Amino acid sequence: MVILIVEDEAEIAHLIRLYLEKEGFTCEVCEDGETALRYQQTLQPDLIILDVMLPKLDGLEVCTRIRQGPGAKDPYILMLTARGEEIDRIIGLSTGADDYLVKPFSPRELVARVRALLRRSLRHSPESTSQIYKTAHFSVDLTQRLAHRHLPQAEPELLDLTPLEFDLLATFMSYPGRVWSRQHLIEKLWGSDFFGDERVVDTHIARLRKKVEPDSSQPTYVKTVTGVGYRFEDEPG
Numbered sequence: 001m002v003i004l005i006v007e008d009e010a011e012i013a014h015l016i017r018l019y020l021e022k023e024g025f026t027c028e029v030c031e032d033g034e035t036a037l038r039y040q041q042t043l044q045p046d047l048i049i050l051d052v053m054l055p056k057l058d059g060l061e062v063c064t065r066i067r068q069g070p071g072a073k074d075p076y077i078l079m080l081t082a083r084g085e086e087i088d089r090i091i092g093l094s095t096g097a098d099d100y101l102v103k104p105f106s107p108r109e110l111v112a113r114v115r116a117l118l119r120r121s122l123r124h125s126p127e128s129t130s131q132i133y134k135t136a137h138f139s140v141d142l143t144q145r146l147a148h149r150h151l152p153q154a155e156p157e158l159l160d161l162t163p164l165e166f167d168l169l170a171t172f173m174s175y176p177g178r179v180w181s182r183q184h185l186i187e188k189l190w191g192s193d194f195f196g197d198e199r200v201v202d203t204h205i206a207r208l209r210k211k212v213e214p215d216s217s218q219p220t221y222v223k224t225v226t227g228v229g230y231r232f233e234d235e236p237g
Contacts, residue, residue, distance in 0.1 A: 001118060004045040005029045006036040006062065007080065008054055012103075016049060019107040020114065033057025040066055045075050047117055049110075050097070052081040060095050067096035067162060074163055076117040080105075096207070098164050099190075099200070116191040133173040136235035137221070138212070140170045149212065164189065165208045172222065172232030181229040205230060 003020055007013040008031040017027045030039050032055040040048065048066070052059040063077055079097040099113055132141050139156070140147045147169055148156040161169065167189050171180070180188075182198040209216040223231045 001046040002026045002028070002043055003114065004036065004039055004043060004048045004075075006031070006033070006048060006054065006059070007051045008032060009051075015107060016110065019111055023111055023115075025114070031055070033059065033062045036062050037065060037069075040075070047076040047078065047114060049078050049080060049114070052079060063095040063097055076163060078110075078113055078117060096162055098162075119191055133170060135173060135176060138169070138173060138234060140166070140173055142170060159211055161208070161211060164204055165211065168204060168208050169212065169232075172230075173234075176232055176234065176236075179225050179228050179231045184229070201230075 003025050005013050005016050005020075005027055007016065007029070010031070013029045013031070017029055020027050028039060028043055028045070030036050034056045036048070036050070036054070037057070039045075050059045050062060054062070057065075059079055059081075063079065066075070066077070076099075077097045079100045080103060081100060082103045098117055101110060101113060132139060132143075137150050138147065139150065145163075145166055147159040147161055147166055149159055150156050159169075168185070171185070171188055182201040185201050186198060205222060206216070209219055209222050212221060213219050221232060221234050223233055225231050
């Protein structure tokens with residue numbers, strides 16, 4: 001698997017590359033946001049380790065453009081920040097990052113986070129299943145990793161979901177009506193070795209709602225179960 005490291009501090013970039021290549025990953029390094037966007041298009045990496053503070057374009061803008069732009073592959077994004085403030089983590093996740101890590105960090109922890117993200121890709125790979133889930137208003141094809149919204153008297157609408165948003169919707173649709181706690185969703189999608197804050201789930205739920213709900217402020221399908229977690233509600237397909 002190919003990992004793109006976007007980090008303008010040469011010593012940190014070298015350390016990250018050293019540890020990841022020891023684990024058998026193929027790594028490429030660049031040091032500014034504009035180059036990162038070019039590399040993302042040409043390399044089509046499986047995962048990007050993206051520093052927030054970068055020359056030319058900062059990491060938040062790079063993340064936003066990757067998520068909004070076309071590409072044969074939608075990579076997982078692990079953001080690095082030298083600032084530990086909660087607002088920075090929330091902003092990073094809201095732009096489409098899958099996880100974050102605050103500097104200074106342990107290289108072992110970084111490798112564990114990378115492995116946890118990439119295991120999600122393997123867990124939901126086309127070879128592992130050919131199942132399609134359908135409800136009255138949605139369908140997800142796990143083989144092709146495509147999700148559609150179905151509206152009356154209209155062609156199915158292809159939903160532009162990030163890998164994590166797709167996995168969330170597929171998980172909800174595989175068990176309609178089931179209540180998922182944040183911890184259960186983390187274990188299902190991130191893996192048991194997740195190190196971050198459980199509230200990362202809330203951020204990605206909010207992003208998913210913006211793409212599937214008629215009114216994300218009053219969810220029709222992805223419902224909050226107060227004090228417990230979330231539940232998906234829709235009529236059978």
